[in-house]
Amino acid sequence: MNTLKETDFVRLYTFIQKKYGINLSKKKQLIEGRLNSTLFSMGFEDFGEYVEYILTQSTEKDIETLLNKLTTNYTYFMREKTHFDFFSNHILPALVKNKKDKVLSIWSAGCSTGQEPYTLSILIKEFLGKDAARWDTRILATDISQKVLLQAQRGVYPAESFKDMPKEWLRTYFTRVGNAEQYEATPELKANVIFRTFNLMDPIKFRIPFDVIFCRNVMIYFNQPTKDALINRFYHSTNPGGYLMIGLSETINKNSTEYKYVMPAIYRKL
Numbered sequence: 713m714n715t716l717k718e719t720d721f722v723r724l725y726t727f728i729q730k731k732y733g734i735n736l737s738k739k740k741q742l743i744e745g746r747l748n749s750t751l752f753s754m755g756f757e758d759f760g761e762y763v764e765y766i767l768t769q770s771t772e773k774d775i776e777t778l779l780n781k782l783t784t785n786y787t788y789f790m791r792e793k794t795h796f797d798f799f800s801n802h803i804l805p806a807l808v809k810n811k812k813d814k815v816l817s818i819w820s821a822g823c824s825t826g827q828e829p830y831t832l833s834i835l836i837k838e839f840l841g842k843d844a845a846r847w848d849t850r851i852l853a854t855d856i857s858q859k860v861l862l863q864a865q866r867g868v869y870p871a872e873s874f875k876d877m878p879k880e881w882l883r884t885y886f887t888r889v890g891n892a893e894q895y896e897a898t899p900e901l902k903a904n905v906i907f908r909t910f911n912l913m914d915p916i917k918f919r920i921p922f923d924v925i926f927c928r929n930v931m932i933y934f935n936q937p938t939k940d941a942l943i944n945r946f947y948h949s950t951n952p953g954g955y956l957m958i959g960l961s962e963t964i965n966k967n968s969t970e971y972k973y974v975m976p977a978i979y980r981k982l
């Protein structure tokens with residue numbers, strides 16, 4: 713296997729961190745392992761040539777391949793259930809009572825293969841029941857990896873992805889694909905999630921602010937200044953009274969944000 717020289721390693725991780733926030737400064741082996749085949753399929757002799765190319769003349773497609781390889785996309789339905797319980801038991805009842813425009817604006821930022829936004833969509837449908845038709849319940853789901861977004865739009869998942877989801881929901885919102893232990897989201901469920909490419913390092917310019925932003929297990933790969941700046945951008949894109957949910961293993965620096973702590977990994981704009 714080809715190895716990365718220290719200078720090439722530093723150039724590559726600095727480039728990735730600046731443009732995409734992801735801190736790979738301690739992940740030399742991961743980069744080598746995940747990019748080795750790309751290097752050869754693109755016809756480069758070694759990492760030196762590849763890094764030089766990526767930094768000076770890469771196309772959008774080359775960057776897409778790089779991001780597909782280097783992002784960590786692990787996720788499953790109902791991951792970190794306490795957030796979803798809080799969403800169903802506290803946030804949804806208040807939103808449904810107070811939102812006169814009948815628009816729920818929810819963003820799954822760093823949605824990976826889609827299990828998080830589809831879980832949210834199911835919770836909303838379960839909560840609203842027949843009333844769902846009178847609401848705009850579409851969820852915005854974004855990621856920088858095209859590969860995971862395509863999988864999310866396809867909406868087909870292996871049985872193990874549903875291990876924490878009630879069986880009844882699997883029957884209602886998914887259909888079994890062929891003889892394989894795979895399940896596909898129903899067209900109705902798919903239609904409720906809008907998947908888009910979005911780099912969280914970019915300014916947030918979506919049409920309306922959000923009632924709830926889920927950005928869970930994404931910022932663990934960012935350094936502190938990048939994280940603080942992103943949380944600040946989230947804050948300015950949150951409706952008053954709205955929430956930010958981060959991963960259960962993550963924390964927010966109290967002194968660098970105006971969000972108020974509600975409970976572990978849940979913050980609110982007052």
Ligand SMILES: C[S@@+](CC[C@H](N)C(=O)[O-])C[C@H]1O[C@@H](n2cnc3c(N)ncnc32)[C@H](O)[C@@H]1O
Pocket residue numbers: 732733734783784785786787788791821822823824825828854855856857860910911912913927928929930933959
């Ligand atoms: C581990 S997954 C988290 C999925 C889901 N939120 C969860 O908690 O299960 C992290 C996702 O963040 C995405 N990501 C990393 N850096 C990003 C950036 N700068 N902009 C947008 N998405 C990013 C990755 O592509 C990956 O799919």
